[in-house]
Amino acid sequence: MINIDAVKATKLNLFNFKDVSIRTFWITSISFFMCFFAWFGIVPFMPDVVRDLGLTPDQKWNSIILAVSGTVFARLLIGKLCDKYGPRLCYTWLLIIGAIPVILCGLVQTPLQFLICRLFIGFIGASFVITQVHTSLMFAPNIVGTANATSAGWGNLGGGANRLGMPLIAAAVVSFGIADTEAWRYSMVIAGVICFLMGLVYFFFTQDTPKGNFNELKAAGEMVATKKDQVGFLEVIKDYRIWILFVVYAASFGIELTVYGTMDDYLQNTFQLERLTAGNIVLSFALMNIFARTLGGFFGDKFGKLKGLRGRVLFLSFILTLQGIMLVTFSTTTSIIVGVVFLILFSLSVQMAEGATFSVVPFINKKAIGSVSGIVGAGGNVGAFLAAFLLKSKSALAEKAAIVANEGLGDHALKVAQSAASSSAVSQGYFIIGFVVIATGFLALAIKFSSEDEEVPSVSESLTGDLQPIKVKS
Template structure:
């Protein structure tokens, strides 16, 4: 019987689609892209939704919070399900079931119905965990960080590409005679149907592991039956390294979501940019995920080859600290040119830090990669929620004080004072967040691996490379 190790990919040859790991890489990356595309698909249409459903500002903000909240719980659950049932079935059901609220949001008639749909649409954000799990068990230690980072970058790309893609779908819908003001409804239905069809593709064209599906492997005795699943999950919860990575991912992916979610207004208020120009800048940084996250995984693998598992942790520490410094320096910039330089540097380092995080995750506990990926992935959304809440409260207080102090002046003067106050509050918030990221970077040095872990990974890497002929 050939071992699973002999079928793992030791290189990321993207054109070798005849290889099961590479085919799985492409399918899971595309599925992830579609999930994020659908998850954030409503964002470009929010002005239309507000007019159509009569949403209040509070309801609009609540819909954003609910979408993130649903993802946190879904990520925690899906990781454990992956360990038990395998990524193939989990992704199939997530795509098909997750497509239902995406389709239903096109039929909502009240703000409450809209909020409920946004909550359940957030569940498809758990696709990140399955993607990381599937690539983790398809690729050998020498390349797993690069594979994880590249596939994850596709998902984040989907979250930015919807700014271009969804309006194009809406335009196509309108060309068939649909009224422009309700085109958003049809566009969401189209996105949901695409996600549902992708679920069928995942079921028929992927396998759980290079050796086959979990169910078949357990029947043949090639994979142990998880009789003590609860104990295994408990051991994950007790591992301090998992919670350090939880905070680390909050400090990178969470901060990316928060910063880019507030950057449009910040660029307008601080540097006087138009909304269109600010939006295009933020979109360009989202598109950097195509390569930046891959770089994080690549260098994680390089450091791993040179210094073992400890090397992966060292690189994560370095790149996370760089992220925090770039954000803090950007927050103090008063020149647009200097600001953009450090904003680009922040975008590059934060996405590299995300890739570096998941070059470490697969080595914490190989028997519970799904559970660990779920917990760490949830950390990103928790970080985004807390950071957004911090900036919102800080900004609201500053704006209120500015309006009260300038209430005796004209409306234009009050608005100008409000913009200045908001920019100053967010700037100070970014600086504090940057310091938090730097402190978090230092905590990663507490992540330790035993000599037995180091030896096992080195032997697996040597065996995989030998069996693949070093390719």
């Protein structure tokens, strides 16, 4: 019987490309990056889409909500599939099939077609779960938090890089004689094709574990599941800790998604910034994923070394509470300089909270890492859905009231009133969300571990092979 834990990487040596764990780390991070790049690829072109397809304000907000809603179901499903078939095949098919709605988004002709494509494009957001499962299978307990956080953070970077990358692709398309009005369509098609190609790369250049793929190990009799080792999905969801982490991730990643998706308009409406300036600020917000999420996983590992699994929970609670305080403070600022400072602090803390969350996840149920990751990951999108729905409700009502109150005063006066109403409504929404995040920080303290859970294998144990084998359901 093979001991997979005994051959997991104990260091994140990024340039050791001969090591299958490091090679898989890079490929899964790049794949995740491309999924996020395509998932939010349409965001820089939304003004063009609104004009070309004639989207109403409600349809624009619905597209944001749909883009994060589809991911909920995909994440719940993909975690269980990873436990059964392995992350390699799951990622391969997700990239190949997920490329289809991305490509079709560039071909839509009606608002309904656009909304349907945004719903199904959201499915590629399940790539996060596979990334976390794959790095958990490749790295030892002493470094798994840092590895998970880094791969996720660099993947999340795709959600910000598209603000620079998609316009560059569009500019390249235009240089070949394509009309400016059609550039956004070609850009989406190109992003979809890249996702498809990454699916092929994933299939041929990664493997499920340091010792091989699930199907190969099962065929060789080296990875066998007994009745004792099998963990049903119903048994997994009975663990209250999973649902606390579900809420925690809703309050961290879910809020980051919503703030990221609404910040452009908020900065323009509140501080009267130009569209390009606001976009660059939001881009810098996303670029912090290069290091911020890694810091969350790193400190999670450090506190875990000092105080065991309880230490990981204490750090998670602290950084999540700090995140909420930063968002509440940002929502009340009227100065652009002060606002940007607190936006940076919010960005740093929210991404660290995400990394800290997945420094805890691998230790909840080691026999069902995929299922646990899927449920917790889905929490992020539920949080994004609820937060976006709150902001949409407040903003739509305020804008409609402003339109009625200023009807007949001219387009400029109407636009100014509408912007002010939207700014005030979103500010109130951020304020409410911030306090919900603070409450969630205290809720995280309810996560407990037994003395058996606390017996985390050390580096030496990982190297000498004294651990129990990791087995999978057949």
